Amino acid sequence: MAELSTPTSTPVAAVLETPLWQVRLRLLLRGIKTNVGLFAENPIGLVGLGIIFLFFILMVAHPIMMKTVWDPNIYNPVTGYDPALVAHPSPPSATHLLGTDPLGRDVLSQLMWSTRAAFSLGIIAALVTVFIATTVGAVSAYFGGLVDTLFMRLADLIIMTPTITILIVLAALLDLGTIHLAVIIGMLSGFGGATIIIKSQALTIKVRTYIEAARVAGGGNAHIILRHIIPNLMPLSFLYMMFSVTSAIAIEAVLSFFGLLNIRMSWGLMIYTTSFAGYLMDLKKWWLIFPASISITMLCAAFYLVGRALDEVVNPRLRKR
């Protein structure tokens, strides 16, 4: 911008006297404001955000409850046991708001504790996905040629593999924990479908005039990719982050439902414990299966709803006006 200023016109010079970062910050804030406005127009996105916030509160509340109200020996989500009750699983009562599971552990405490695993898994997987997809998409769109062919064949290969199936095989043969799983899911979707979509967006950005202007001004490849292409890919990447959170949480739930993961507690594992103890079809003991299943569904749906609302922000053709 500085090159374009003409010293003769005073108003432009006055604007330029404010440092460049302030101008950038103001532009950024204005952009965010418009987009937040567009996002807030859509009640679906707000509902999604509300659900995510609710689970966030559950997650934060758990350690506080353990410190203040709940006795760690009874309410520990993994090792707790309530000796005061004779039969487990016991129905919801004043001491156990959602009852206890077949091993005598408090279901509410398990539910709240598992929120942390779900959030961390989803967010790590999404960050890995977006980091890989944005970098690979931008680089292969910008350079084309051999790099492009290589990454696109890899993406074809990954699209061809059914994710859940391959993860079941891996989880059955290896010892997978939450973090490993998150990174593997992130890599699978990052090098797979997300790359192709982000690359096609990067291809349309690559031919814009400001890229040519940057090159004429002497910008190197790294500068153009980092400062011009990737920032313009960010909205789309952010959108895909939401969708990959959804799929990561769902995949983790399925795998731990089959009892294939080496984790201490998660929503899927709660259902696995229920089915392992033989209570899967016993709907009179609803507290064993409903809270965990509904939590999985609701958190997945919430991220998906936010993603859809963002889709309408990023993709103007879907908007009502």
Place this chain on the structure above:
Amino acid sequence: MRRYLIRRIAQNILTFFLFLTAVYLLLDAQPGDFGDLYLADPRLTPQQRAVLRANLGLDRPVIERYAIWLRNFFKGDLGISFSNYPRKVMDVILERAPRTIILFTSATILAYYVGFVMGKILAWKRGGLLEYLTTVTGVGLYTVFLPWFALMMVWFFAFTLGLFPIGKFLDPVLWRASPVDANYVFHRMLLTASISAIVLMVWVIFAQRLNPAQRRPAVWLGTGIILAGILLYWSSTGVGRYAADILHHLILPILTLATVNFAGVMLLTRNSMLETLREDYIMAARAKGLTEKSVRDKHASRNAMLPVATSFVLALAFVLDGGVITETIFSWPGMGLTLLDAAQRQDVPMVTGALVFTGVLALTAHLLADILYAFLDPRIRYS
């Protein structure tokens, strides 16, 4: 266009080779090989163990073993399954794959038909309560935890109402006196289904040539004749009630899968329709004075069909993904259940076989999608 197709076919075949290599290396890189399992007998001396390992070819380098495996693969030999010993992997796949394919093809077709019709109506009526209600239901079904949803379906339709059997492929009590085995009946059923589908398709294409007023009655008449033919054939074979038993077991899984899948199709169709509705030819069609229904069904929805059609073909490639969950809940003895079972029992040949089966399926689906894309949308230019 021909050059484009040839290039895509070559690329897909290359990808399939990469897939085979990746599957083999991935399973080979697991800690321990199946020799450890096979030679776990503590009475074996180390020398005996080494000799047996050499006999099995486990002492050779990975590349050599891969080459042998690949040669056998093209001969149609995938080894012997441990968990189904002494059956061959190929044998097990040939028995189980049709069960999975029939389950998922019917569910996917049903889901796509209902989803497409719902989606195009939804896009037409924007705003209002209907849109929010259907979107929320759609998203709820799309993201629902499938094992739980399937359980609820079993609980409601099979356990409470008693309309359908709770799981499994057939009712053993009924089959005790059966003169033929289940595979025989099932293969006959597959044959009947595919022949009648082809006949129906030819009939529908033929009916398109009739004048508009006669089309619908002609299609209904054809469907009726085909159904009557199927009933006549099965009642004449004498094993009709066994076929009806398998069909009875098939309904609930299909219903569950279709309910879950239709939501995604509905949302996709809606988005695609919304993009199509902005095109100029929609305005032109309206300006011509065509009825709303005609604009929606003949101008908008046909153009909006492209991404939906592609996603349909690709959905067929992912039968194993959904298969593992559905088949586990319904104890349906298809590829998904076989794969899960084999993976939990470290049955490496069976796991490899199941993954390769998926690869073949995915490869075919991708090729089909490419060809479909090229034919459905002549606006796309291929260089």
